[in-house]
Amino acid sequence: MSSPLQSLSFVAIVALIVIVALGLTACVVFVGGTLAQRAESQRPCPECGAQALRWVTFLRATVLVDGRRAPDSWSLHECEACGVRLKDHRGTWEVPSESDGRHFEAKE
Numbered sequence: 001m002s003s004p005l006q007s008l009s010f011v012a013i014v015a016l017i018v019i020v021a022l023g024l025t026a027c028v029v030f031v032g033g034t035l036a037q038r039a040e041s042q043r044p045c046p047e048c049g050a051q052a053l054r055w056v057t058f059l060r061a062t063v064l065v066d067g068r069r070a071p072d073s074w075s076l077h078e079c080e081a082c083g084v085r086l087k088d089h090r091g092t093w094e095v096p097s098e099s100d101g102r103h104f105e106a107k108e
């Protein structure tokens with residue numbers, strides 16, 4: 001038989017586990033985000049090879065794929081060594097579109 005005191009301590013232990021788990025998750029998210037930023041700064045420029053890529057912005061949009069709306073996202077980068085402007089679209093370097101151009105101008 002469990003006394004009210006025992007069930008109370010059980011609730012306290014469960015609450016403690018939940019708090020610790022949430023705290024660990026927050027730490028992992030924070031460390032992961034910091035590592036992602038470090039990885040970004042260490043990516044070489046595909047044009048000149050310099051470690052000088054500057055992250056400009058991240059964009060989300062709805063695009064039409066085969067007539068259906070689909071979410072899309074990409075990030076814009078600029079090399080501070082050779083000045084090339086790049087679009088990272090799902091891990092592939094592309095030339096930024098005309099509409100992406102205004103994001104580069106806005107950051108200058």
Ligand SMILES: [Zn+2]
Pocket residue numbers: 045046047048049050079080081082083084
């Ligand atoms: Zn470059």
